[in-house]
Amino acid sequence: AQSVAQPEDQVNVAEGNPLTVKCTYSVSGNPYLFWYVQYPNRGLQFLLKYITGDNLVKGSYGFEAEFNKSQTSFHLKKPSALVSDSALYFCAVRVPARGSTLGRLYFGRGTQLTVWP
Amino acid sequence: ETGVTQTPRHLVMGMTNKKSLKCEQHLGHNAMYWYKQSAKKPLELMFVYNFKEQTENNSVPSRFSPECPNSSHLFLHLHTLQPEDSALYLCASSPTLTSSGELFFGEGSRLTVL
Numbered sequence: 001a002q003s004v005a006q007p008e009d010q011v012n013v014a015e016g017n018p019l020t021v022k023c024t025y026s027v028s029g030n031p032y033l034f035w036y037v038q039y040p041n042r043g044l045q046f047l048l049k050y051i052t053g054d055n056l057v058k059g060s061y062g063f064e065a066e067f068n069k070s071q072t073s074f075h076l077k078k079p080s081a082l083v084s085d086s087a088l089y090f091c092a093v094r095v096p097a098r099g100s101t102l103g104r105l106y107f108g109r110g111t112q113l114t115v116w117p
Numbered sequence: 118e119t120g121v122t123q124t125p126r127h128l129v130m131g132m133t134n135k136k137s138l139k140c141e142q143h144l145g146h147n148a149m150y151w152y153k154q155s156a157k158k159p160l161e162l163m164f165v166y167n168f169k170e171q172t173e174n175n176s177v178p179s180r181f182s183p184e185c186p187n188s189s190h191l192f193l194h195l196h197t198l199q200p201e202d203s204a205l206y207l208c209a210s211s212p213t214l215t216s217s218g219e220l221f222f223g224e225g226s227r228l229t230v231l
Contacts, residue, residue: 110159
């Protein structure tokens, strides 16, 4: 079965410190990996994605993520957190469709990031 | 602004009412989705449409009835809902079902069922 895990419901970090939001996945095939952010009462906004190539991908607002195939992980990182980064973060995985199989997007449960001033 | 517009942003309805949520995308995408986001629960995929055809119904109760008249518009018709249906309903679109592109989400419709 395909699944995405975000092992931490909450991550708290002081402003200026580095942050990491963890994501691991279990899918068959070569996945496409995504991170989204959601601010209160808003929709999900795309941050970055890994399709192929360099394992370190850079995205919006200074975020980056590292794809680790052996550990099946795709952790989100930022060198220096801002209070405005406080939001709900979702990891998602899509397996490219084969034949009649749909390329469904699987979401993690989300991690609430709080950055303290 | 993501190119996906949802209306209304907020809706309060009684259990016997009939209402509809609307989603419109101006991105030229061919796949559209409805998701339900409840407090303390993971995002739930409800319906998927590809080129106006429904390709997935994730065991959604019949009191939710989707409609996709064309690739740019998606509706969710609501009838005799229950209080537990109160949630944020998110519409999304993507170029195709199988592309490596990301989903583009609307801002959501916050539904409260009294």
